[in-house]
């Protein structure tokens with residue numbers, strides 16, 4: 001999980017983060033993000049980051065490595081399907097005619113409807129699609145898969161270890177579990193300070209996922225880190241709120257932006273970018 005992105009000078013950032021932490025200490029929790037605007041703000045956030053492209057490329061290569069036969073994928077927390085539709089299309093185009101089964105689990109019905117519509121728009125007869133509108137804990141999934149993937153969704157489950165065990169049980173022998181999650185790095189240090197707790201638990205970052213793999217005894221392959229960068233200097237207030245997973249007050253936006261500036265590194269164009277890495281945890285069901 002070693003990042004190749006240059007580390008920004010952390011002194012100013014540490015001071016600014018500490019000031020924010022002290023300012024929030026004992027205060028009433030900020031409101032969380034609303035289901036109705038979550039997918040829209042997420043999409044706008046992704047447009048400012050190169051992470052989505054890196055993930056799509058990485059997962060497409062992993063899927064290609066699974067051979068040319070029929071394939072089934074379960075995407076947990078599939079959201080609006082904008083990533084899964086790329087992966088599903090890639091699977092069909094790579095081997096025309098082979099059956100592809102793609103199932104989503106998504107608790108927010110608006111996002112689940114977008115997933116279904118995006119997949120239907122592909123109009124591939126080889127592609128069979130279904131979505132369960134439920135949280136992973138509540139979803140009744142009565143089939144097994146070649147791949148079960150969580151892309152930026154395991155933050156939200158109540159119990160990571162229980163979730164990993166349940167996901168592994170949904171794999172065929174030889175099937176693979178892929179969990180993509182962010183480390184508690186510069187950006188998510190802000191989430192820790194600002195985001196309201198989720199139903200009595202914090203958001204789970206990579207260290208928590210790593211620990212849950214160890215605790216459950218599920219053997220992990222080598223963890224890969226994709227080093228992405230996000231341009232938050234030009235983000236709208238809504239996208240800034242998405243980045244910190246809370247509805248900020250107007251007084252908090254300035255110190256939050258100052259902190260993000262302090263943790264920024266130069267992008268390839270020389271403009272400031274916030275490091276936005278994602279870790280890829282993988283395990284195989286034997």
Ligand SMILES: C[S@@+](CC[C@H](N)C(=O)[O-])C[C@H]1O[C@@H](n2cnc3c(N)ncnc32)[C@H](O)[C@@H]1O
Pocket residue numbers: 042076077078079080081082083105106107108111134135136137150151152153156157158
């Ligand atoms: C950051 S989005 C990622 C969406 C999609 N995987 C992507 O990469 O575009 C997180 C998604 O996880 C979903 N989610 C939240 N809690 C969940 C749970 N308990 N079970 C399954 N999905 C959940 C959210 O509704 C949201 O669509």
